Amino acid sequence: MQDAFIEHDALQCGFCTPGLVLSCVALLERNPHPTEAEVKDVISGHLCRCGAYAHVIEAALAAAEAGRS
Amino acid sequence: MATQSQAARRRESLPAGIVGVSVGQVERDVPADEAQPLPPNAELAQIGKSAPRWNAADKVTGATRFAADVALPRMLYARLLRAPFPHARLRAMDLGAAERHPGVRATHVILGPGGGGTTSVSAEEGASATRRVEEPVALYAGMAVAAVAAVSPEASEEGLRLIKADWQPLPFVVDMDDARADNAPTVFDKLDVQTGYGASGLVRAGLPLKGNVRGPAADSRGDAAAGFAAADVVVEGEYRTQAQSHCCLEPHGIVADWGADGLTVYISTQFTAGARETWRAPSACRSAECGSSWKPRAAASVRN
Numbered sequence: 001m002q003d004a005f006i007e008h009d010a011l012q013c014g015f016c017t018p019g020l021v022l023s024c025v026a027l028l029e030r031n032p033h034p035t036e037a038e039v040k041d042v043i044s045g046h047l048c049r050c051g052a053y054a055h056v057i058e059a060a061l062a063a064a065e066a067g068r069s
Numbered sequence: 070m071a072t073q074s075q076a077a078r079r080r081e082s083l084p085a086g087i088v089g090v091s092v093g094q095v096e097r098d099v100p101a102d103e104a105q106p107l108p109p110n111a112e113l114a115q116i117g118k119s120a121p122r123w124n125a126a127d128k129v130t131g132a133t134r135f136a137a138d139v140a141l142p143r144m145l146y147a148r149l150l151r152a153p154f155p156h157a158r159l160r161a162m163d164l165g166a167a168e169r170h171p172g173v174r175a176t177h178v179i180l181g182p183g184g185g186g187t188t189s190v191s192a193e194e195g196a197s198a199t200r201r202v203e204e205p206v207a208l209y210a211g212m213a214v215a216a217v218a219a220v221s222p223e224a225s226e227e228g229l230r231l232i233k234a235d236w237q238p239l240p241f242v243v244d245m246d247d248a249r250a251d252n253a254p255t256v257f258d259k260l261d262v263q264t265g266y267g268a269s270g271l272v273r274a275g276l277p278l279k280g281n282v283r284g285p286a287a288d289s290r291g292d293a294a295a296g297f298a299a300a301d302v303v304v305e306g307e308y309r310t311q312a313q314s315h316c317c318l319e320p321h322g323i324v325a326d327w328g329a330d331g332l333t334v335y336i337s338t339q340f341t342a343g344a345r346e347t348w349r350a351p352s353a354c355r356s357a358e359c360g361s362s363w364k365p366r367a368a369a370s371v372r373n
Contacts, residue, residue: 002129006121014128015318021129049318 001025008059010013012050020046024060034064077101135239137322139335145218145322150223150232152180152214154209156241156254157199159205159214159234166231167217172224176232180205194205206239208256248281256281 001021004010011017020043027034027042034042043053065069081099086092091333110117127133152159190209208216217228240254247253257278276284297303317337324335338344 001162006125011128014133018131023119048199
């Protein structure tokens with residue numbers, strides 16, 4: 001997940017990043033194949049002032065995809 | 070005598086124009102030692118290529134340190150006493166009990182006797198406004214009044230609570246229309262236009278100030294009447310919003326480290342060069358440490 005965050009540039013200032021990484025990891029642990037809506041729901045409790053949400057969603061879905069293959 | 074550059078030139082054919090509009094080749098004489106033109110974008114190794122953020126690994130692992138994380142040996146913790154009223158005269162302030170607190174190492178008067186005869190706050194659009202007052206007056210709730218430095222955040226907080234401030238509340242308004250009224254209590258009696266780093270350049274010098282109203286300033290370009298006449302639809306409305314300022318998530322903090330070779334400042338900033346200029350200013354340089362070796366550095370900016 002950390003690699004996916006770097007690959008998809010899912011961060012800027014980095015202050016919220018560790019929490020977002022953990023939530024996305026927890027999501028994949030209970031749901032290895034989440035939909036985009038499920039990712040959005042999981043990260044909705046995190047405040048990212050830099051606005052990296054779109055890339056966070058990409059990163060989480062890419063990590064799920066990588067785990068599948 | 071011909072210089073070397075005049076003597077040695079070569080003829081070069083270069084691509085020129087705007088991609089997507091028109092690109093062609095032009096012939097130019099260039100110095101013989103001019104670097105070769107860049108190859109086409111597709112053949113470049115770095116330019117235009119996606120590169121990972123240089124500190125991304127630290128950020129995804131939580132290793133990044135922000136300004137408020139910096140903890141230095143023998144560091145003191147500062148806290149600000151802030152004005153509890155939107156407009157009030159500070160009749161007296163007693164810092165004696167705070168200074169006697171065993172954990173307090175220093176106090177500093179920002180607004181008040183010994184704090185100078187002027188108060189200065191940042192106004193909109195990069196202007197700074199100055200009010201010259203016989204007595205110190207708070208111009209907004211939350212204005213910095215005094216500071217305490219102590220050995221721990223808790224001691225610093227306790228020191229603040231020991232400061233005795235005697236306030237005389239003054240009339241105030243919080244609405245823009247009320248503030249424009251002729252009988253509104255005035256906030257500033259003098260306006261200066263800020264220059265240097267941090268100034269936006271949007272504020273004009275020399276505008277009249279009447280009450281709380283500065284200006285008017287007028288600008289004109291184009292033909293609005295013709296534009297309305299030619300428009301298919303004209304929508305009229307009045308839109309208002311409060312002043313808005315961006316706010317980062319990281320806890321704001323500043324750590325200042327005085328050393329033999331100058332001052333190192335760890336600060337939450339997007340603009341290290343500007344921060345360095347701010348800290349270099351003579352007003353920030355009253356102590357004996359500011360000698361000829363004064364070399365301010367803005368360090369460890371981790372925001373983007």
